[in-house]
Amino acid sequence: MEPNTYAQAGVNIAKAEAFVERLKKQSRRPGHKDLWKGAGGYAAIMPINNDIGMALTTDGVGTKLLIALELNKLETIGIDLVAMCANDLICVGAKPSGFLDYYATSKLDDRMADDLIKGIVEGCDQADMLLVGGETAELPDLYEGKHFDIAGFAAGLVRRDELLTGESIQPGDKLIGVASTGIHSNGLSLARKVLTDKKWKEELLTPTAIYVKPVVQLLGGRGLIKGVANITGGGWRNILRLNANVGYRINNPLSLPEVFVELGKKVSSLEMYKTFNMGMGLAVITSGDTDKIIETFKEFNFKAQVVGEATENKGHIEIDGGIVLGGKI
C-alpha cells in the first residue's frame, strides 16, 4: 500500500509533541530566572538582563537528507538546516547571531563534508548569521553505509521591547503570506514516498527559503508586526500557535507550487494542508501597513500578499473551498 498520510509514512506527530510537552515541564527550576515567552514557542528565550534575551533553538532537516543522499547532491541541504533554525528565531522577534552544526556519519568523506559546509555557510550568509562552531562525529556502526545525520543549533538576541509574543493579535488583523520555495524541509517522509520520479525528487531538494533579512528589517518598525509563523511540520496550523484566542480565514492564497499539485494527485486535500506549507513558507500578522510589509519582502525577492485575516473562530483556519484546519499540531 502506498502511504498517503503522514502517519502511514511512519511519522507520529502527536507522540513527538507529547514528548516535547514533557520536556517543557523541565524548563522551570528554582534559582533560575523565568524564560521570556515568545510566540508559539518557536524558540526558548533566556533573559540576559532586563533589556535583552538570548533566543535558542535546534532543528534538523529530517528525511530530506535521504533524498540528498540518493541523488548524491549535498550542496544545499545545509541551507535547509540553517533555514529550519533561523526561521524559528525570527518568529519570536530575535535576530539570529550564531549557528552550530552537529554532523554525525559512519565515516567522514571529505567531499560530502565540504558540500555540506558549503550549504551551511550559504545559509548562514542568507540568515546574516555566523557559523561559530560544530561537532563532527565519526560513529562507525551507528550509521549505515553513507548515511549521516545533521542537526543545527542557532542562537539569537532579542530586545525585550521587540519580543514577538503574538498576544496583541485580534480578529480583523491581516494575514500576509510569504511564498515558499517549494516543500522546504517538512513532510518529506510522505512526499518522497509519493513522488518517486527523479524529476520530482530533484524538485523536493529545492532549498528552504530563509526569511531572516526582511523580517529583521521589519522588526525595527515598533509593533508593525504582531506575529510571525514559520510554516513547518503541521502546515498552516502553525499560524494557530501564535495566539489561542483567534482563528483565521484564508481566501486569497499564494499560488500553489507545482510540487504540491503533483502531491495532491495522491494525497487528500485535508492531509496536504495538515502536512505541507502549500506555497506559504511564512505568515505575518499585522494591523498596520500591509503594503510596507509586502514591499519589504519584495526588496529581498520574496513574493508576499495579503492572504486572509484573523477571525473570532478561535483555533480554526477556514480555507476557501471548505477545508477547516484545527487542533494541535
Added chain:
Amino acid sequence: MEPNTYAQAGVNIAKAEAFVERLKKQSRRPGHKDLWKGAGGYAAIMPINNDIGMALTTDGVGTKLLIALELNKLETIGIDLVAMCANDLICVGAKPSGFLDYYATSKLDDRMADDLIKGIVEGCDQADMLLVGGETAELPDLYEGKHFDIAGFAAGLVRRDELLTGESIQPGDKLIGVASTGIHSNGLSLARKVLTDKKWKEELLTPTAIYVKPVVQLLGGRGLIKGVANITGGGWRNILRLNANVGYRINNPLSLPEVFVELGKKVSSLEMYKTFNMGMGLAVITSGDTDKIIETFKEFNFKAQVVGEATENKGHIEIDGGIVLGGKI
C-alpha cells in the same frame, strides 16, 4: 584482527580536525563583531555588549549510545550528553545557562524517550543549567531498528573579565587534576571493541562527571584559575590546547580507574594516553592557592590533586615513566 588503535576502530581524528579547521575559517564575516577567543576553542564566544558574551557549544556522546542500546539502559546517557557540552563551556570561563537536545530515531519509543530525558534533566541539574528546548525527529529509513542519535547544544554567559583565555599560563604553574568517573564519553569506539564482556560494558556506561559547580564557584576568585581543560577525545593532549607556549610534566597522576587497567591489557600505553582521560577528567592550571582549588572540588565530592606543572618544553606532555605526548589532537 582486534582493533587496538583508535584509527583501526574506524575513527580518523586528524581528518575530523581538518574539517573543523575548514569550518572555523567561516567564523569571520564582514558586519559581525569579532568573536572573543576562549582557551582551546572549547566554545565559541559571541560578544553581547562590552561586558558580557554568549558562549555556545555542541557535542554528542558518540558510540557510547550503542553500548547503552545493547544493554538496554538509557537512563544515564543524557547525563553524558549534558556533560560533554557543559564541561566545554566552563573551559572558557562561561557559566552554563541553557541546554537543548536533538533526538532523532526511526520510531519514537515512549520508554526510551523518557529514560533519555531523565538523564538529560539530571545532567542539567548537575550543571545548574535549564533544559529549554529540543527537537525530536522521527526519521523512518534513516535510523535502523532501535538506533537513534542525540546531540546536545549548550549556551552560557561569560563576563569579559572572567573569560579564560589560557594566555597567562607559564612554566612553573601548577597542574591540578580532577578525577574522572571512568571513560566518560571518549574513546568508546575503541573501548567497546576491546572490552566485550558484559561487566565491562556496564562499567563503560558510567556517566561522565559534570564539573560545572566547583569551577563556577572558583571563577569568582579573580584570576585564581588560569586555565581549565576538559579531557575529551585526544586524552591529556587537551591540556596543550590552552597555551601553545608551554608544555607539562605529570609526575603525580590520579589513580587509574580499573577500566583503564583492563583496556591497557590490549592497548599500548601511548595509544591509551592519546585516546582516554586516564583517570583525569578535568585539568586546572593555577599559579595561586592550590589547596583552595582542591578543597573546592572536594566540597562537590570530586577528588583533585596537584598532578604536575607547566614546563618550557612547549607542545609536549612528559609523563613519569617515559611517555611523551605531543602534536595536534
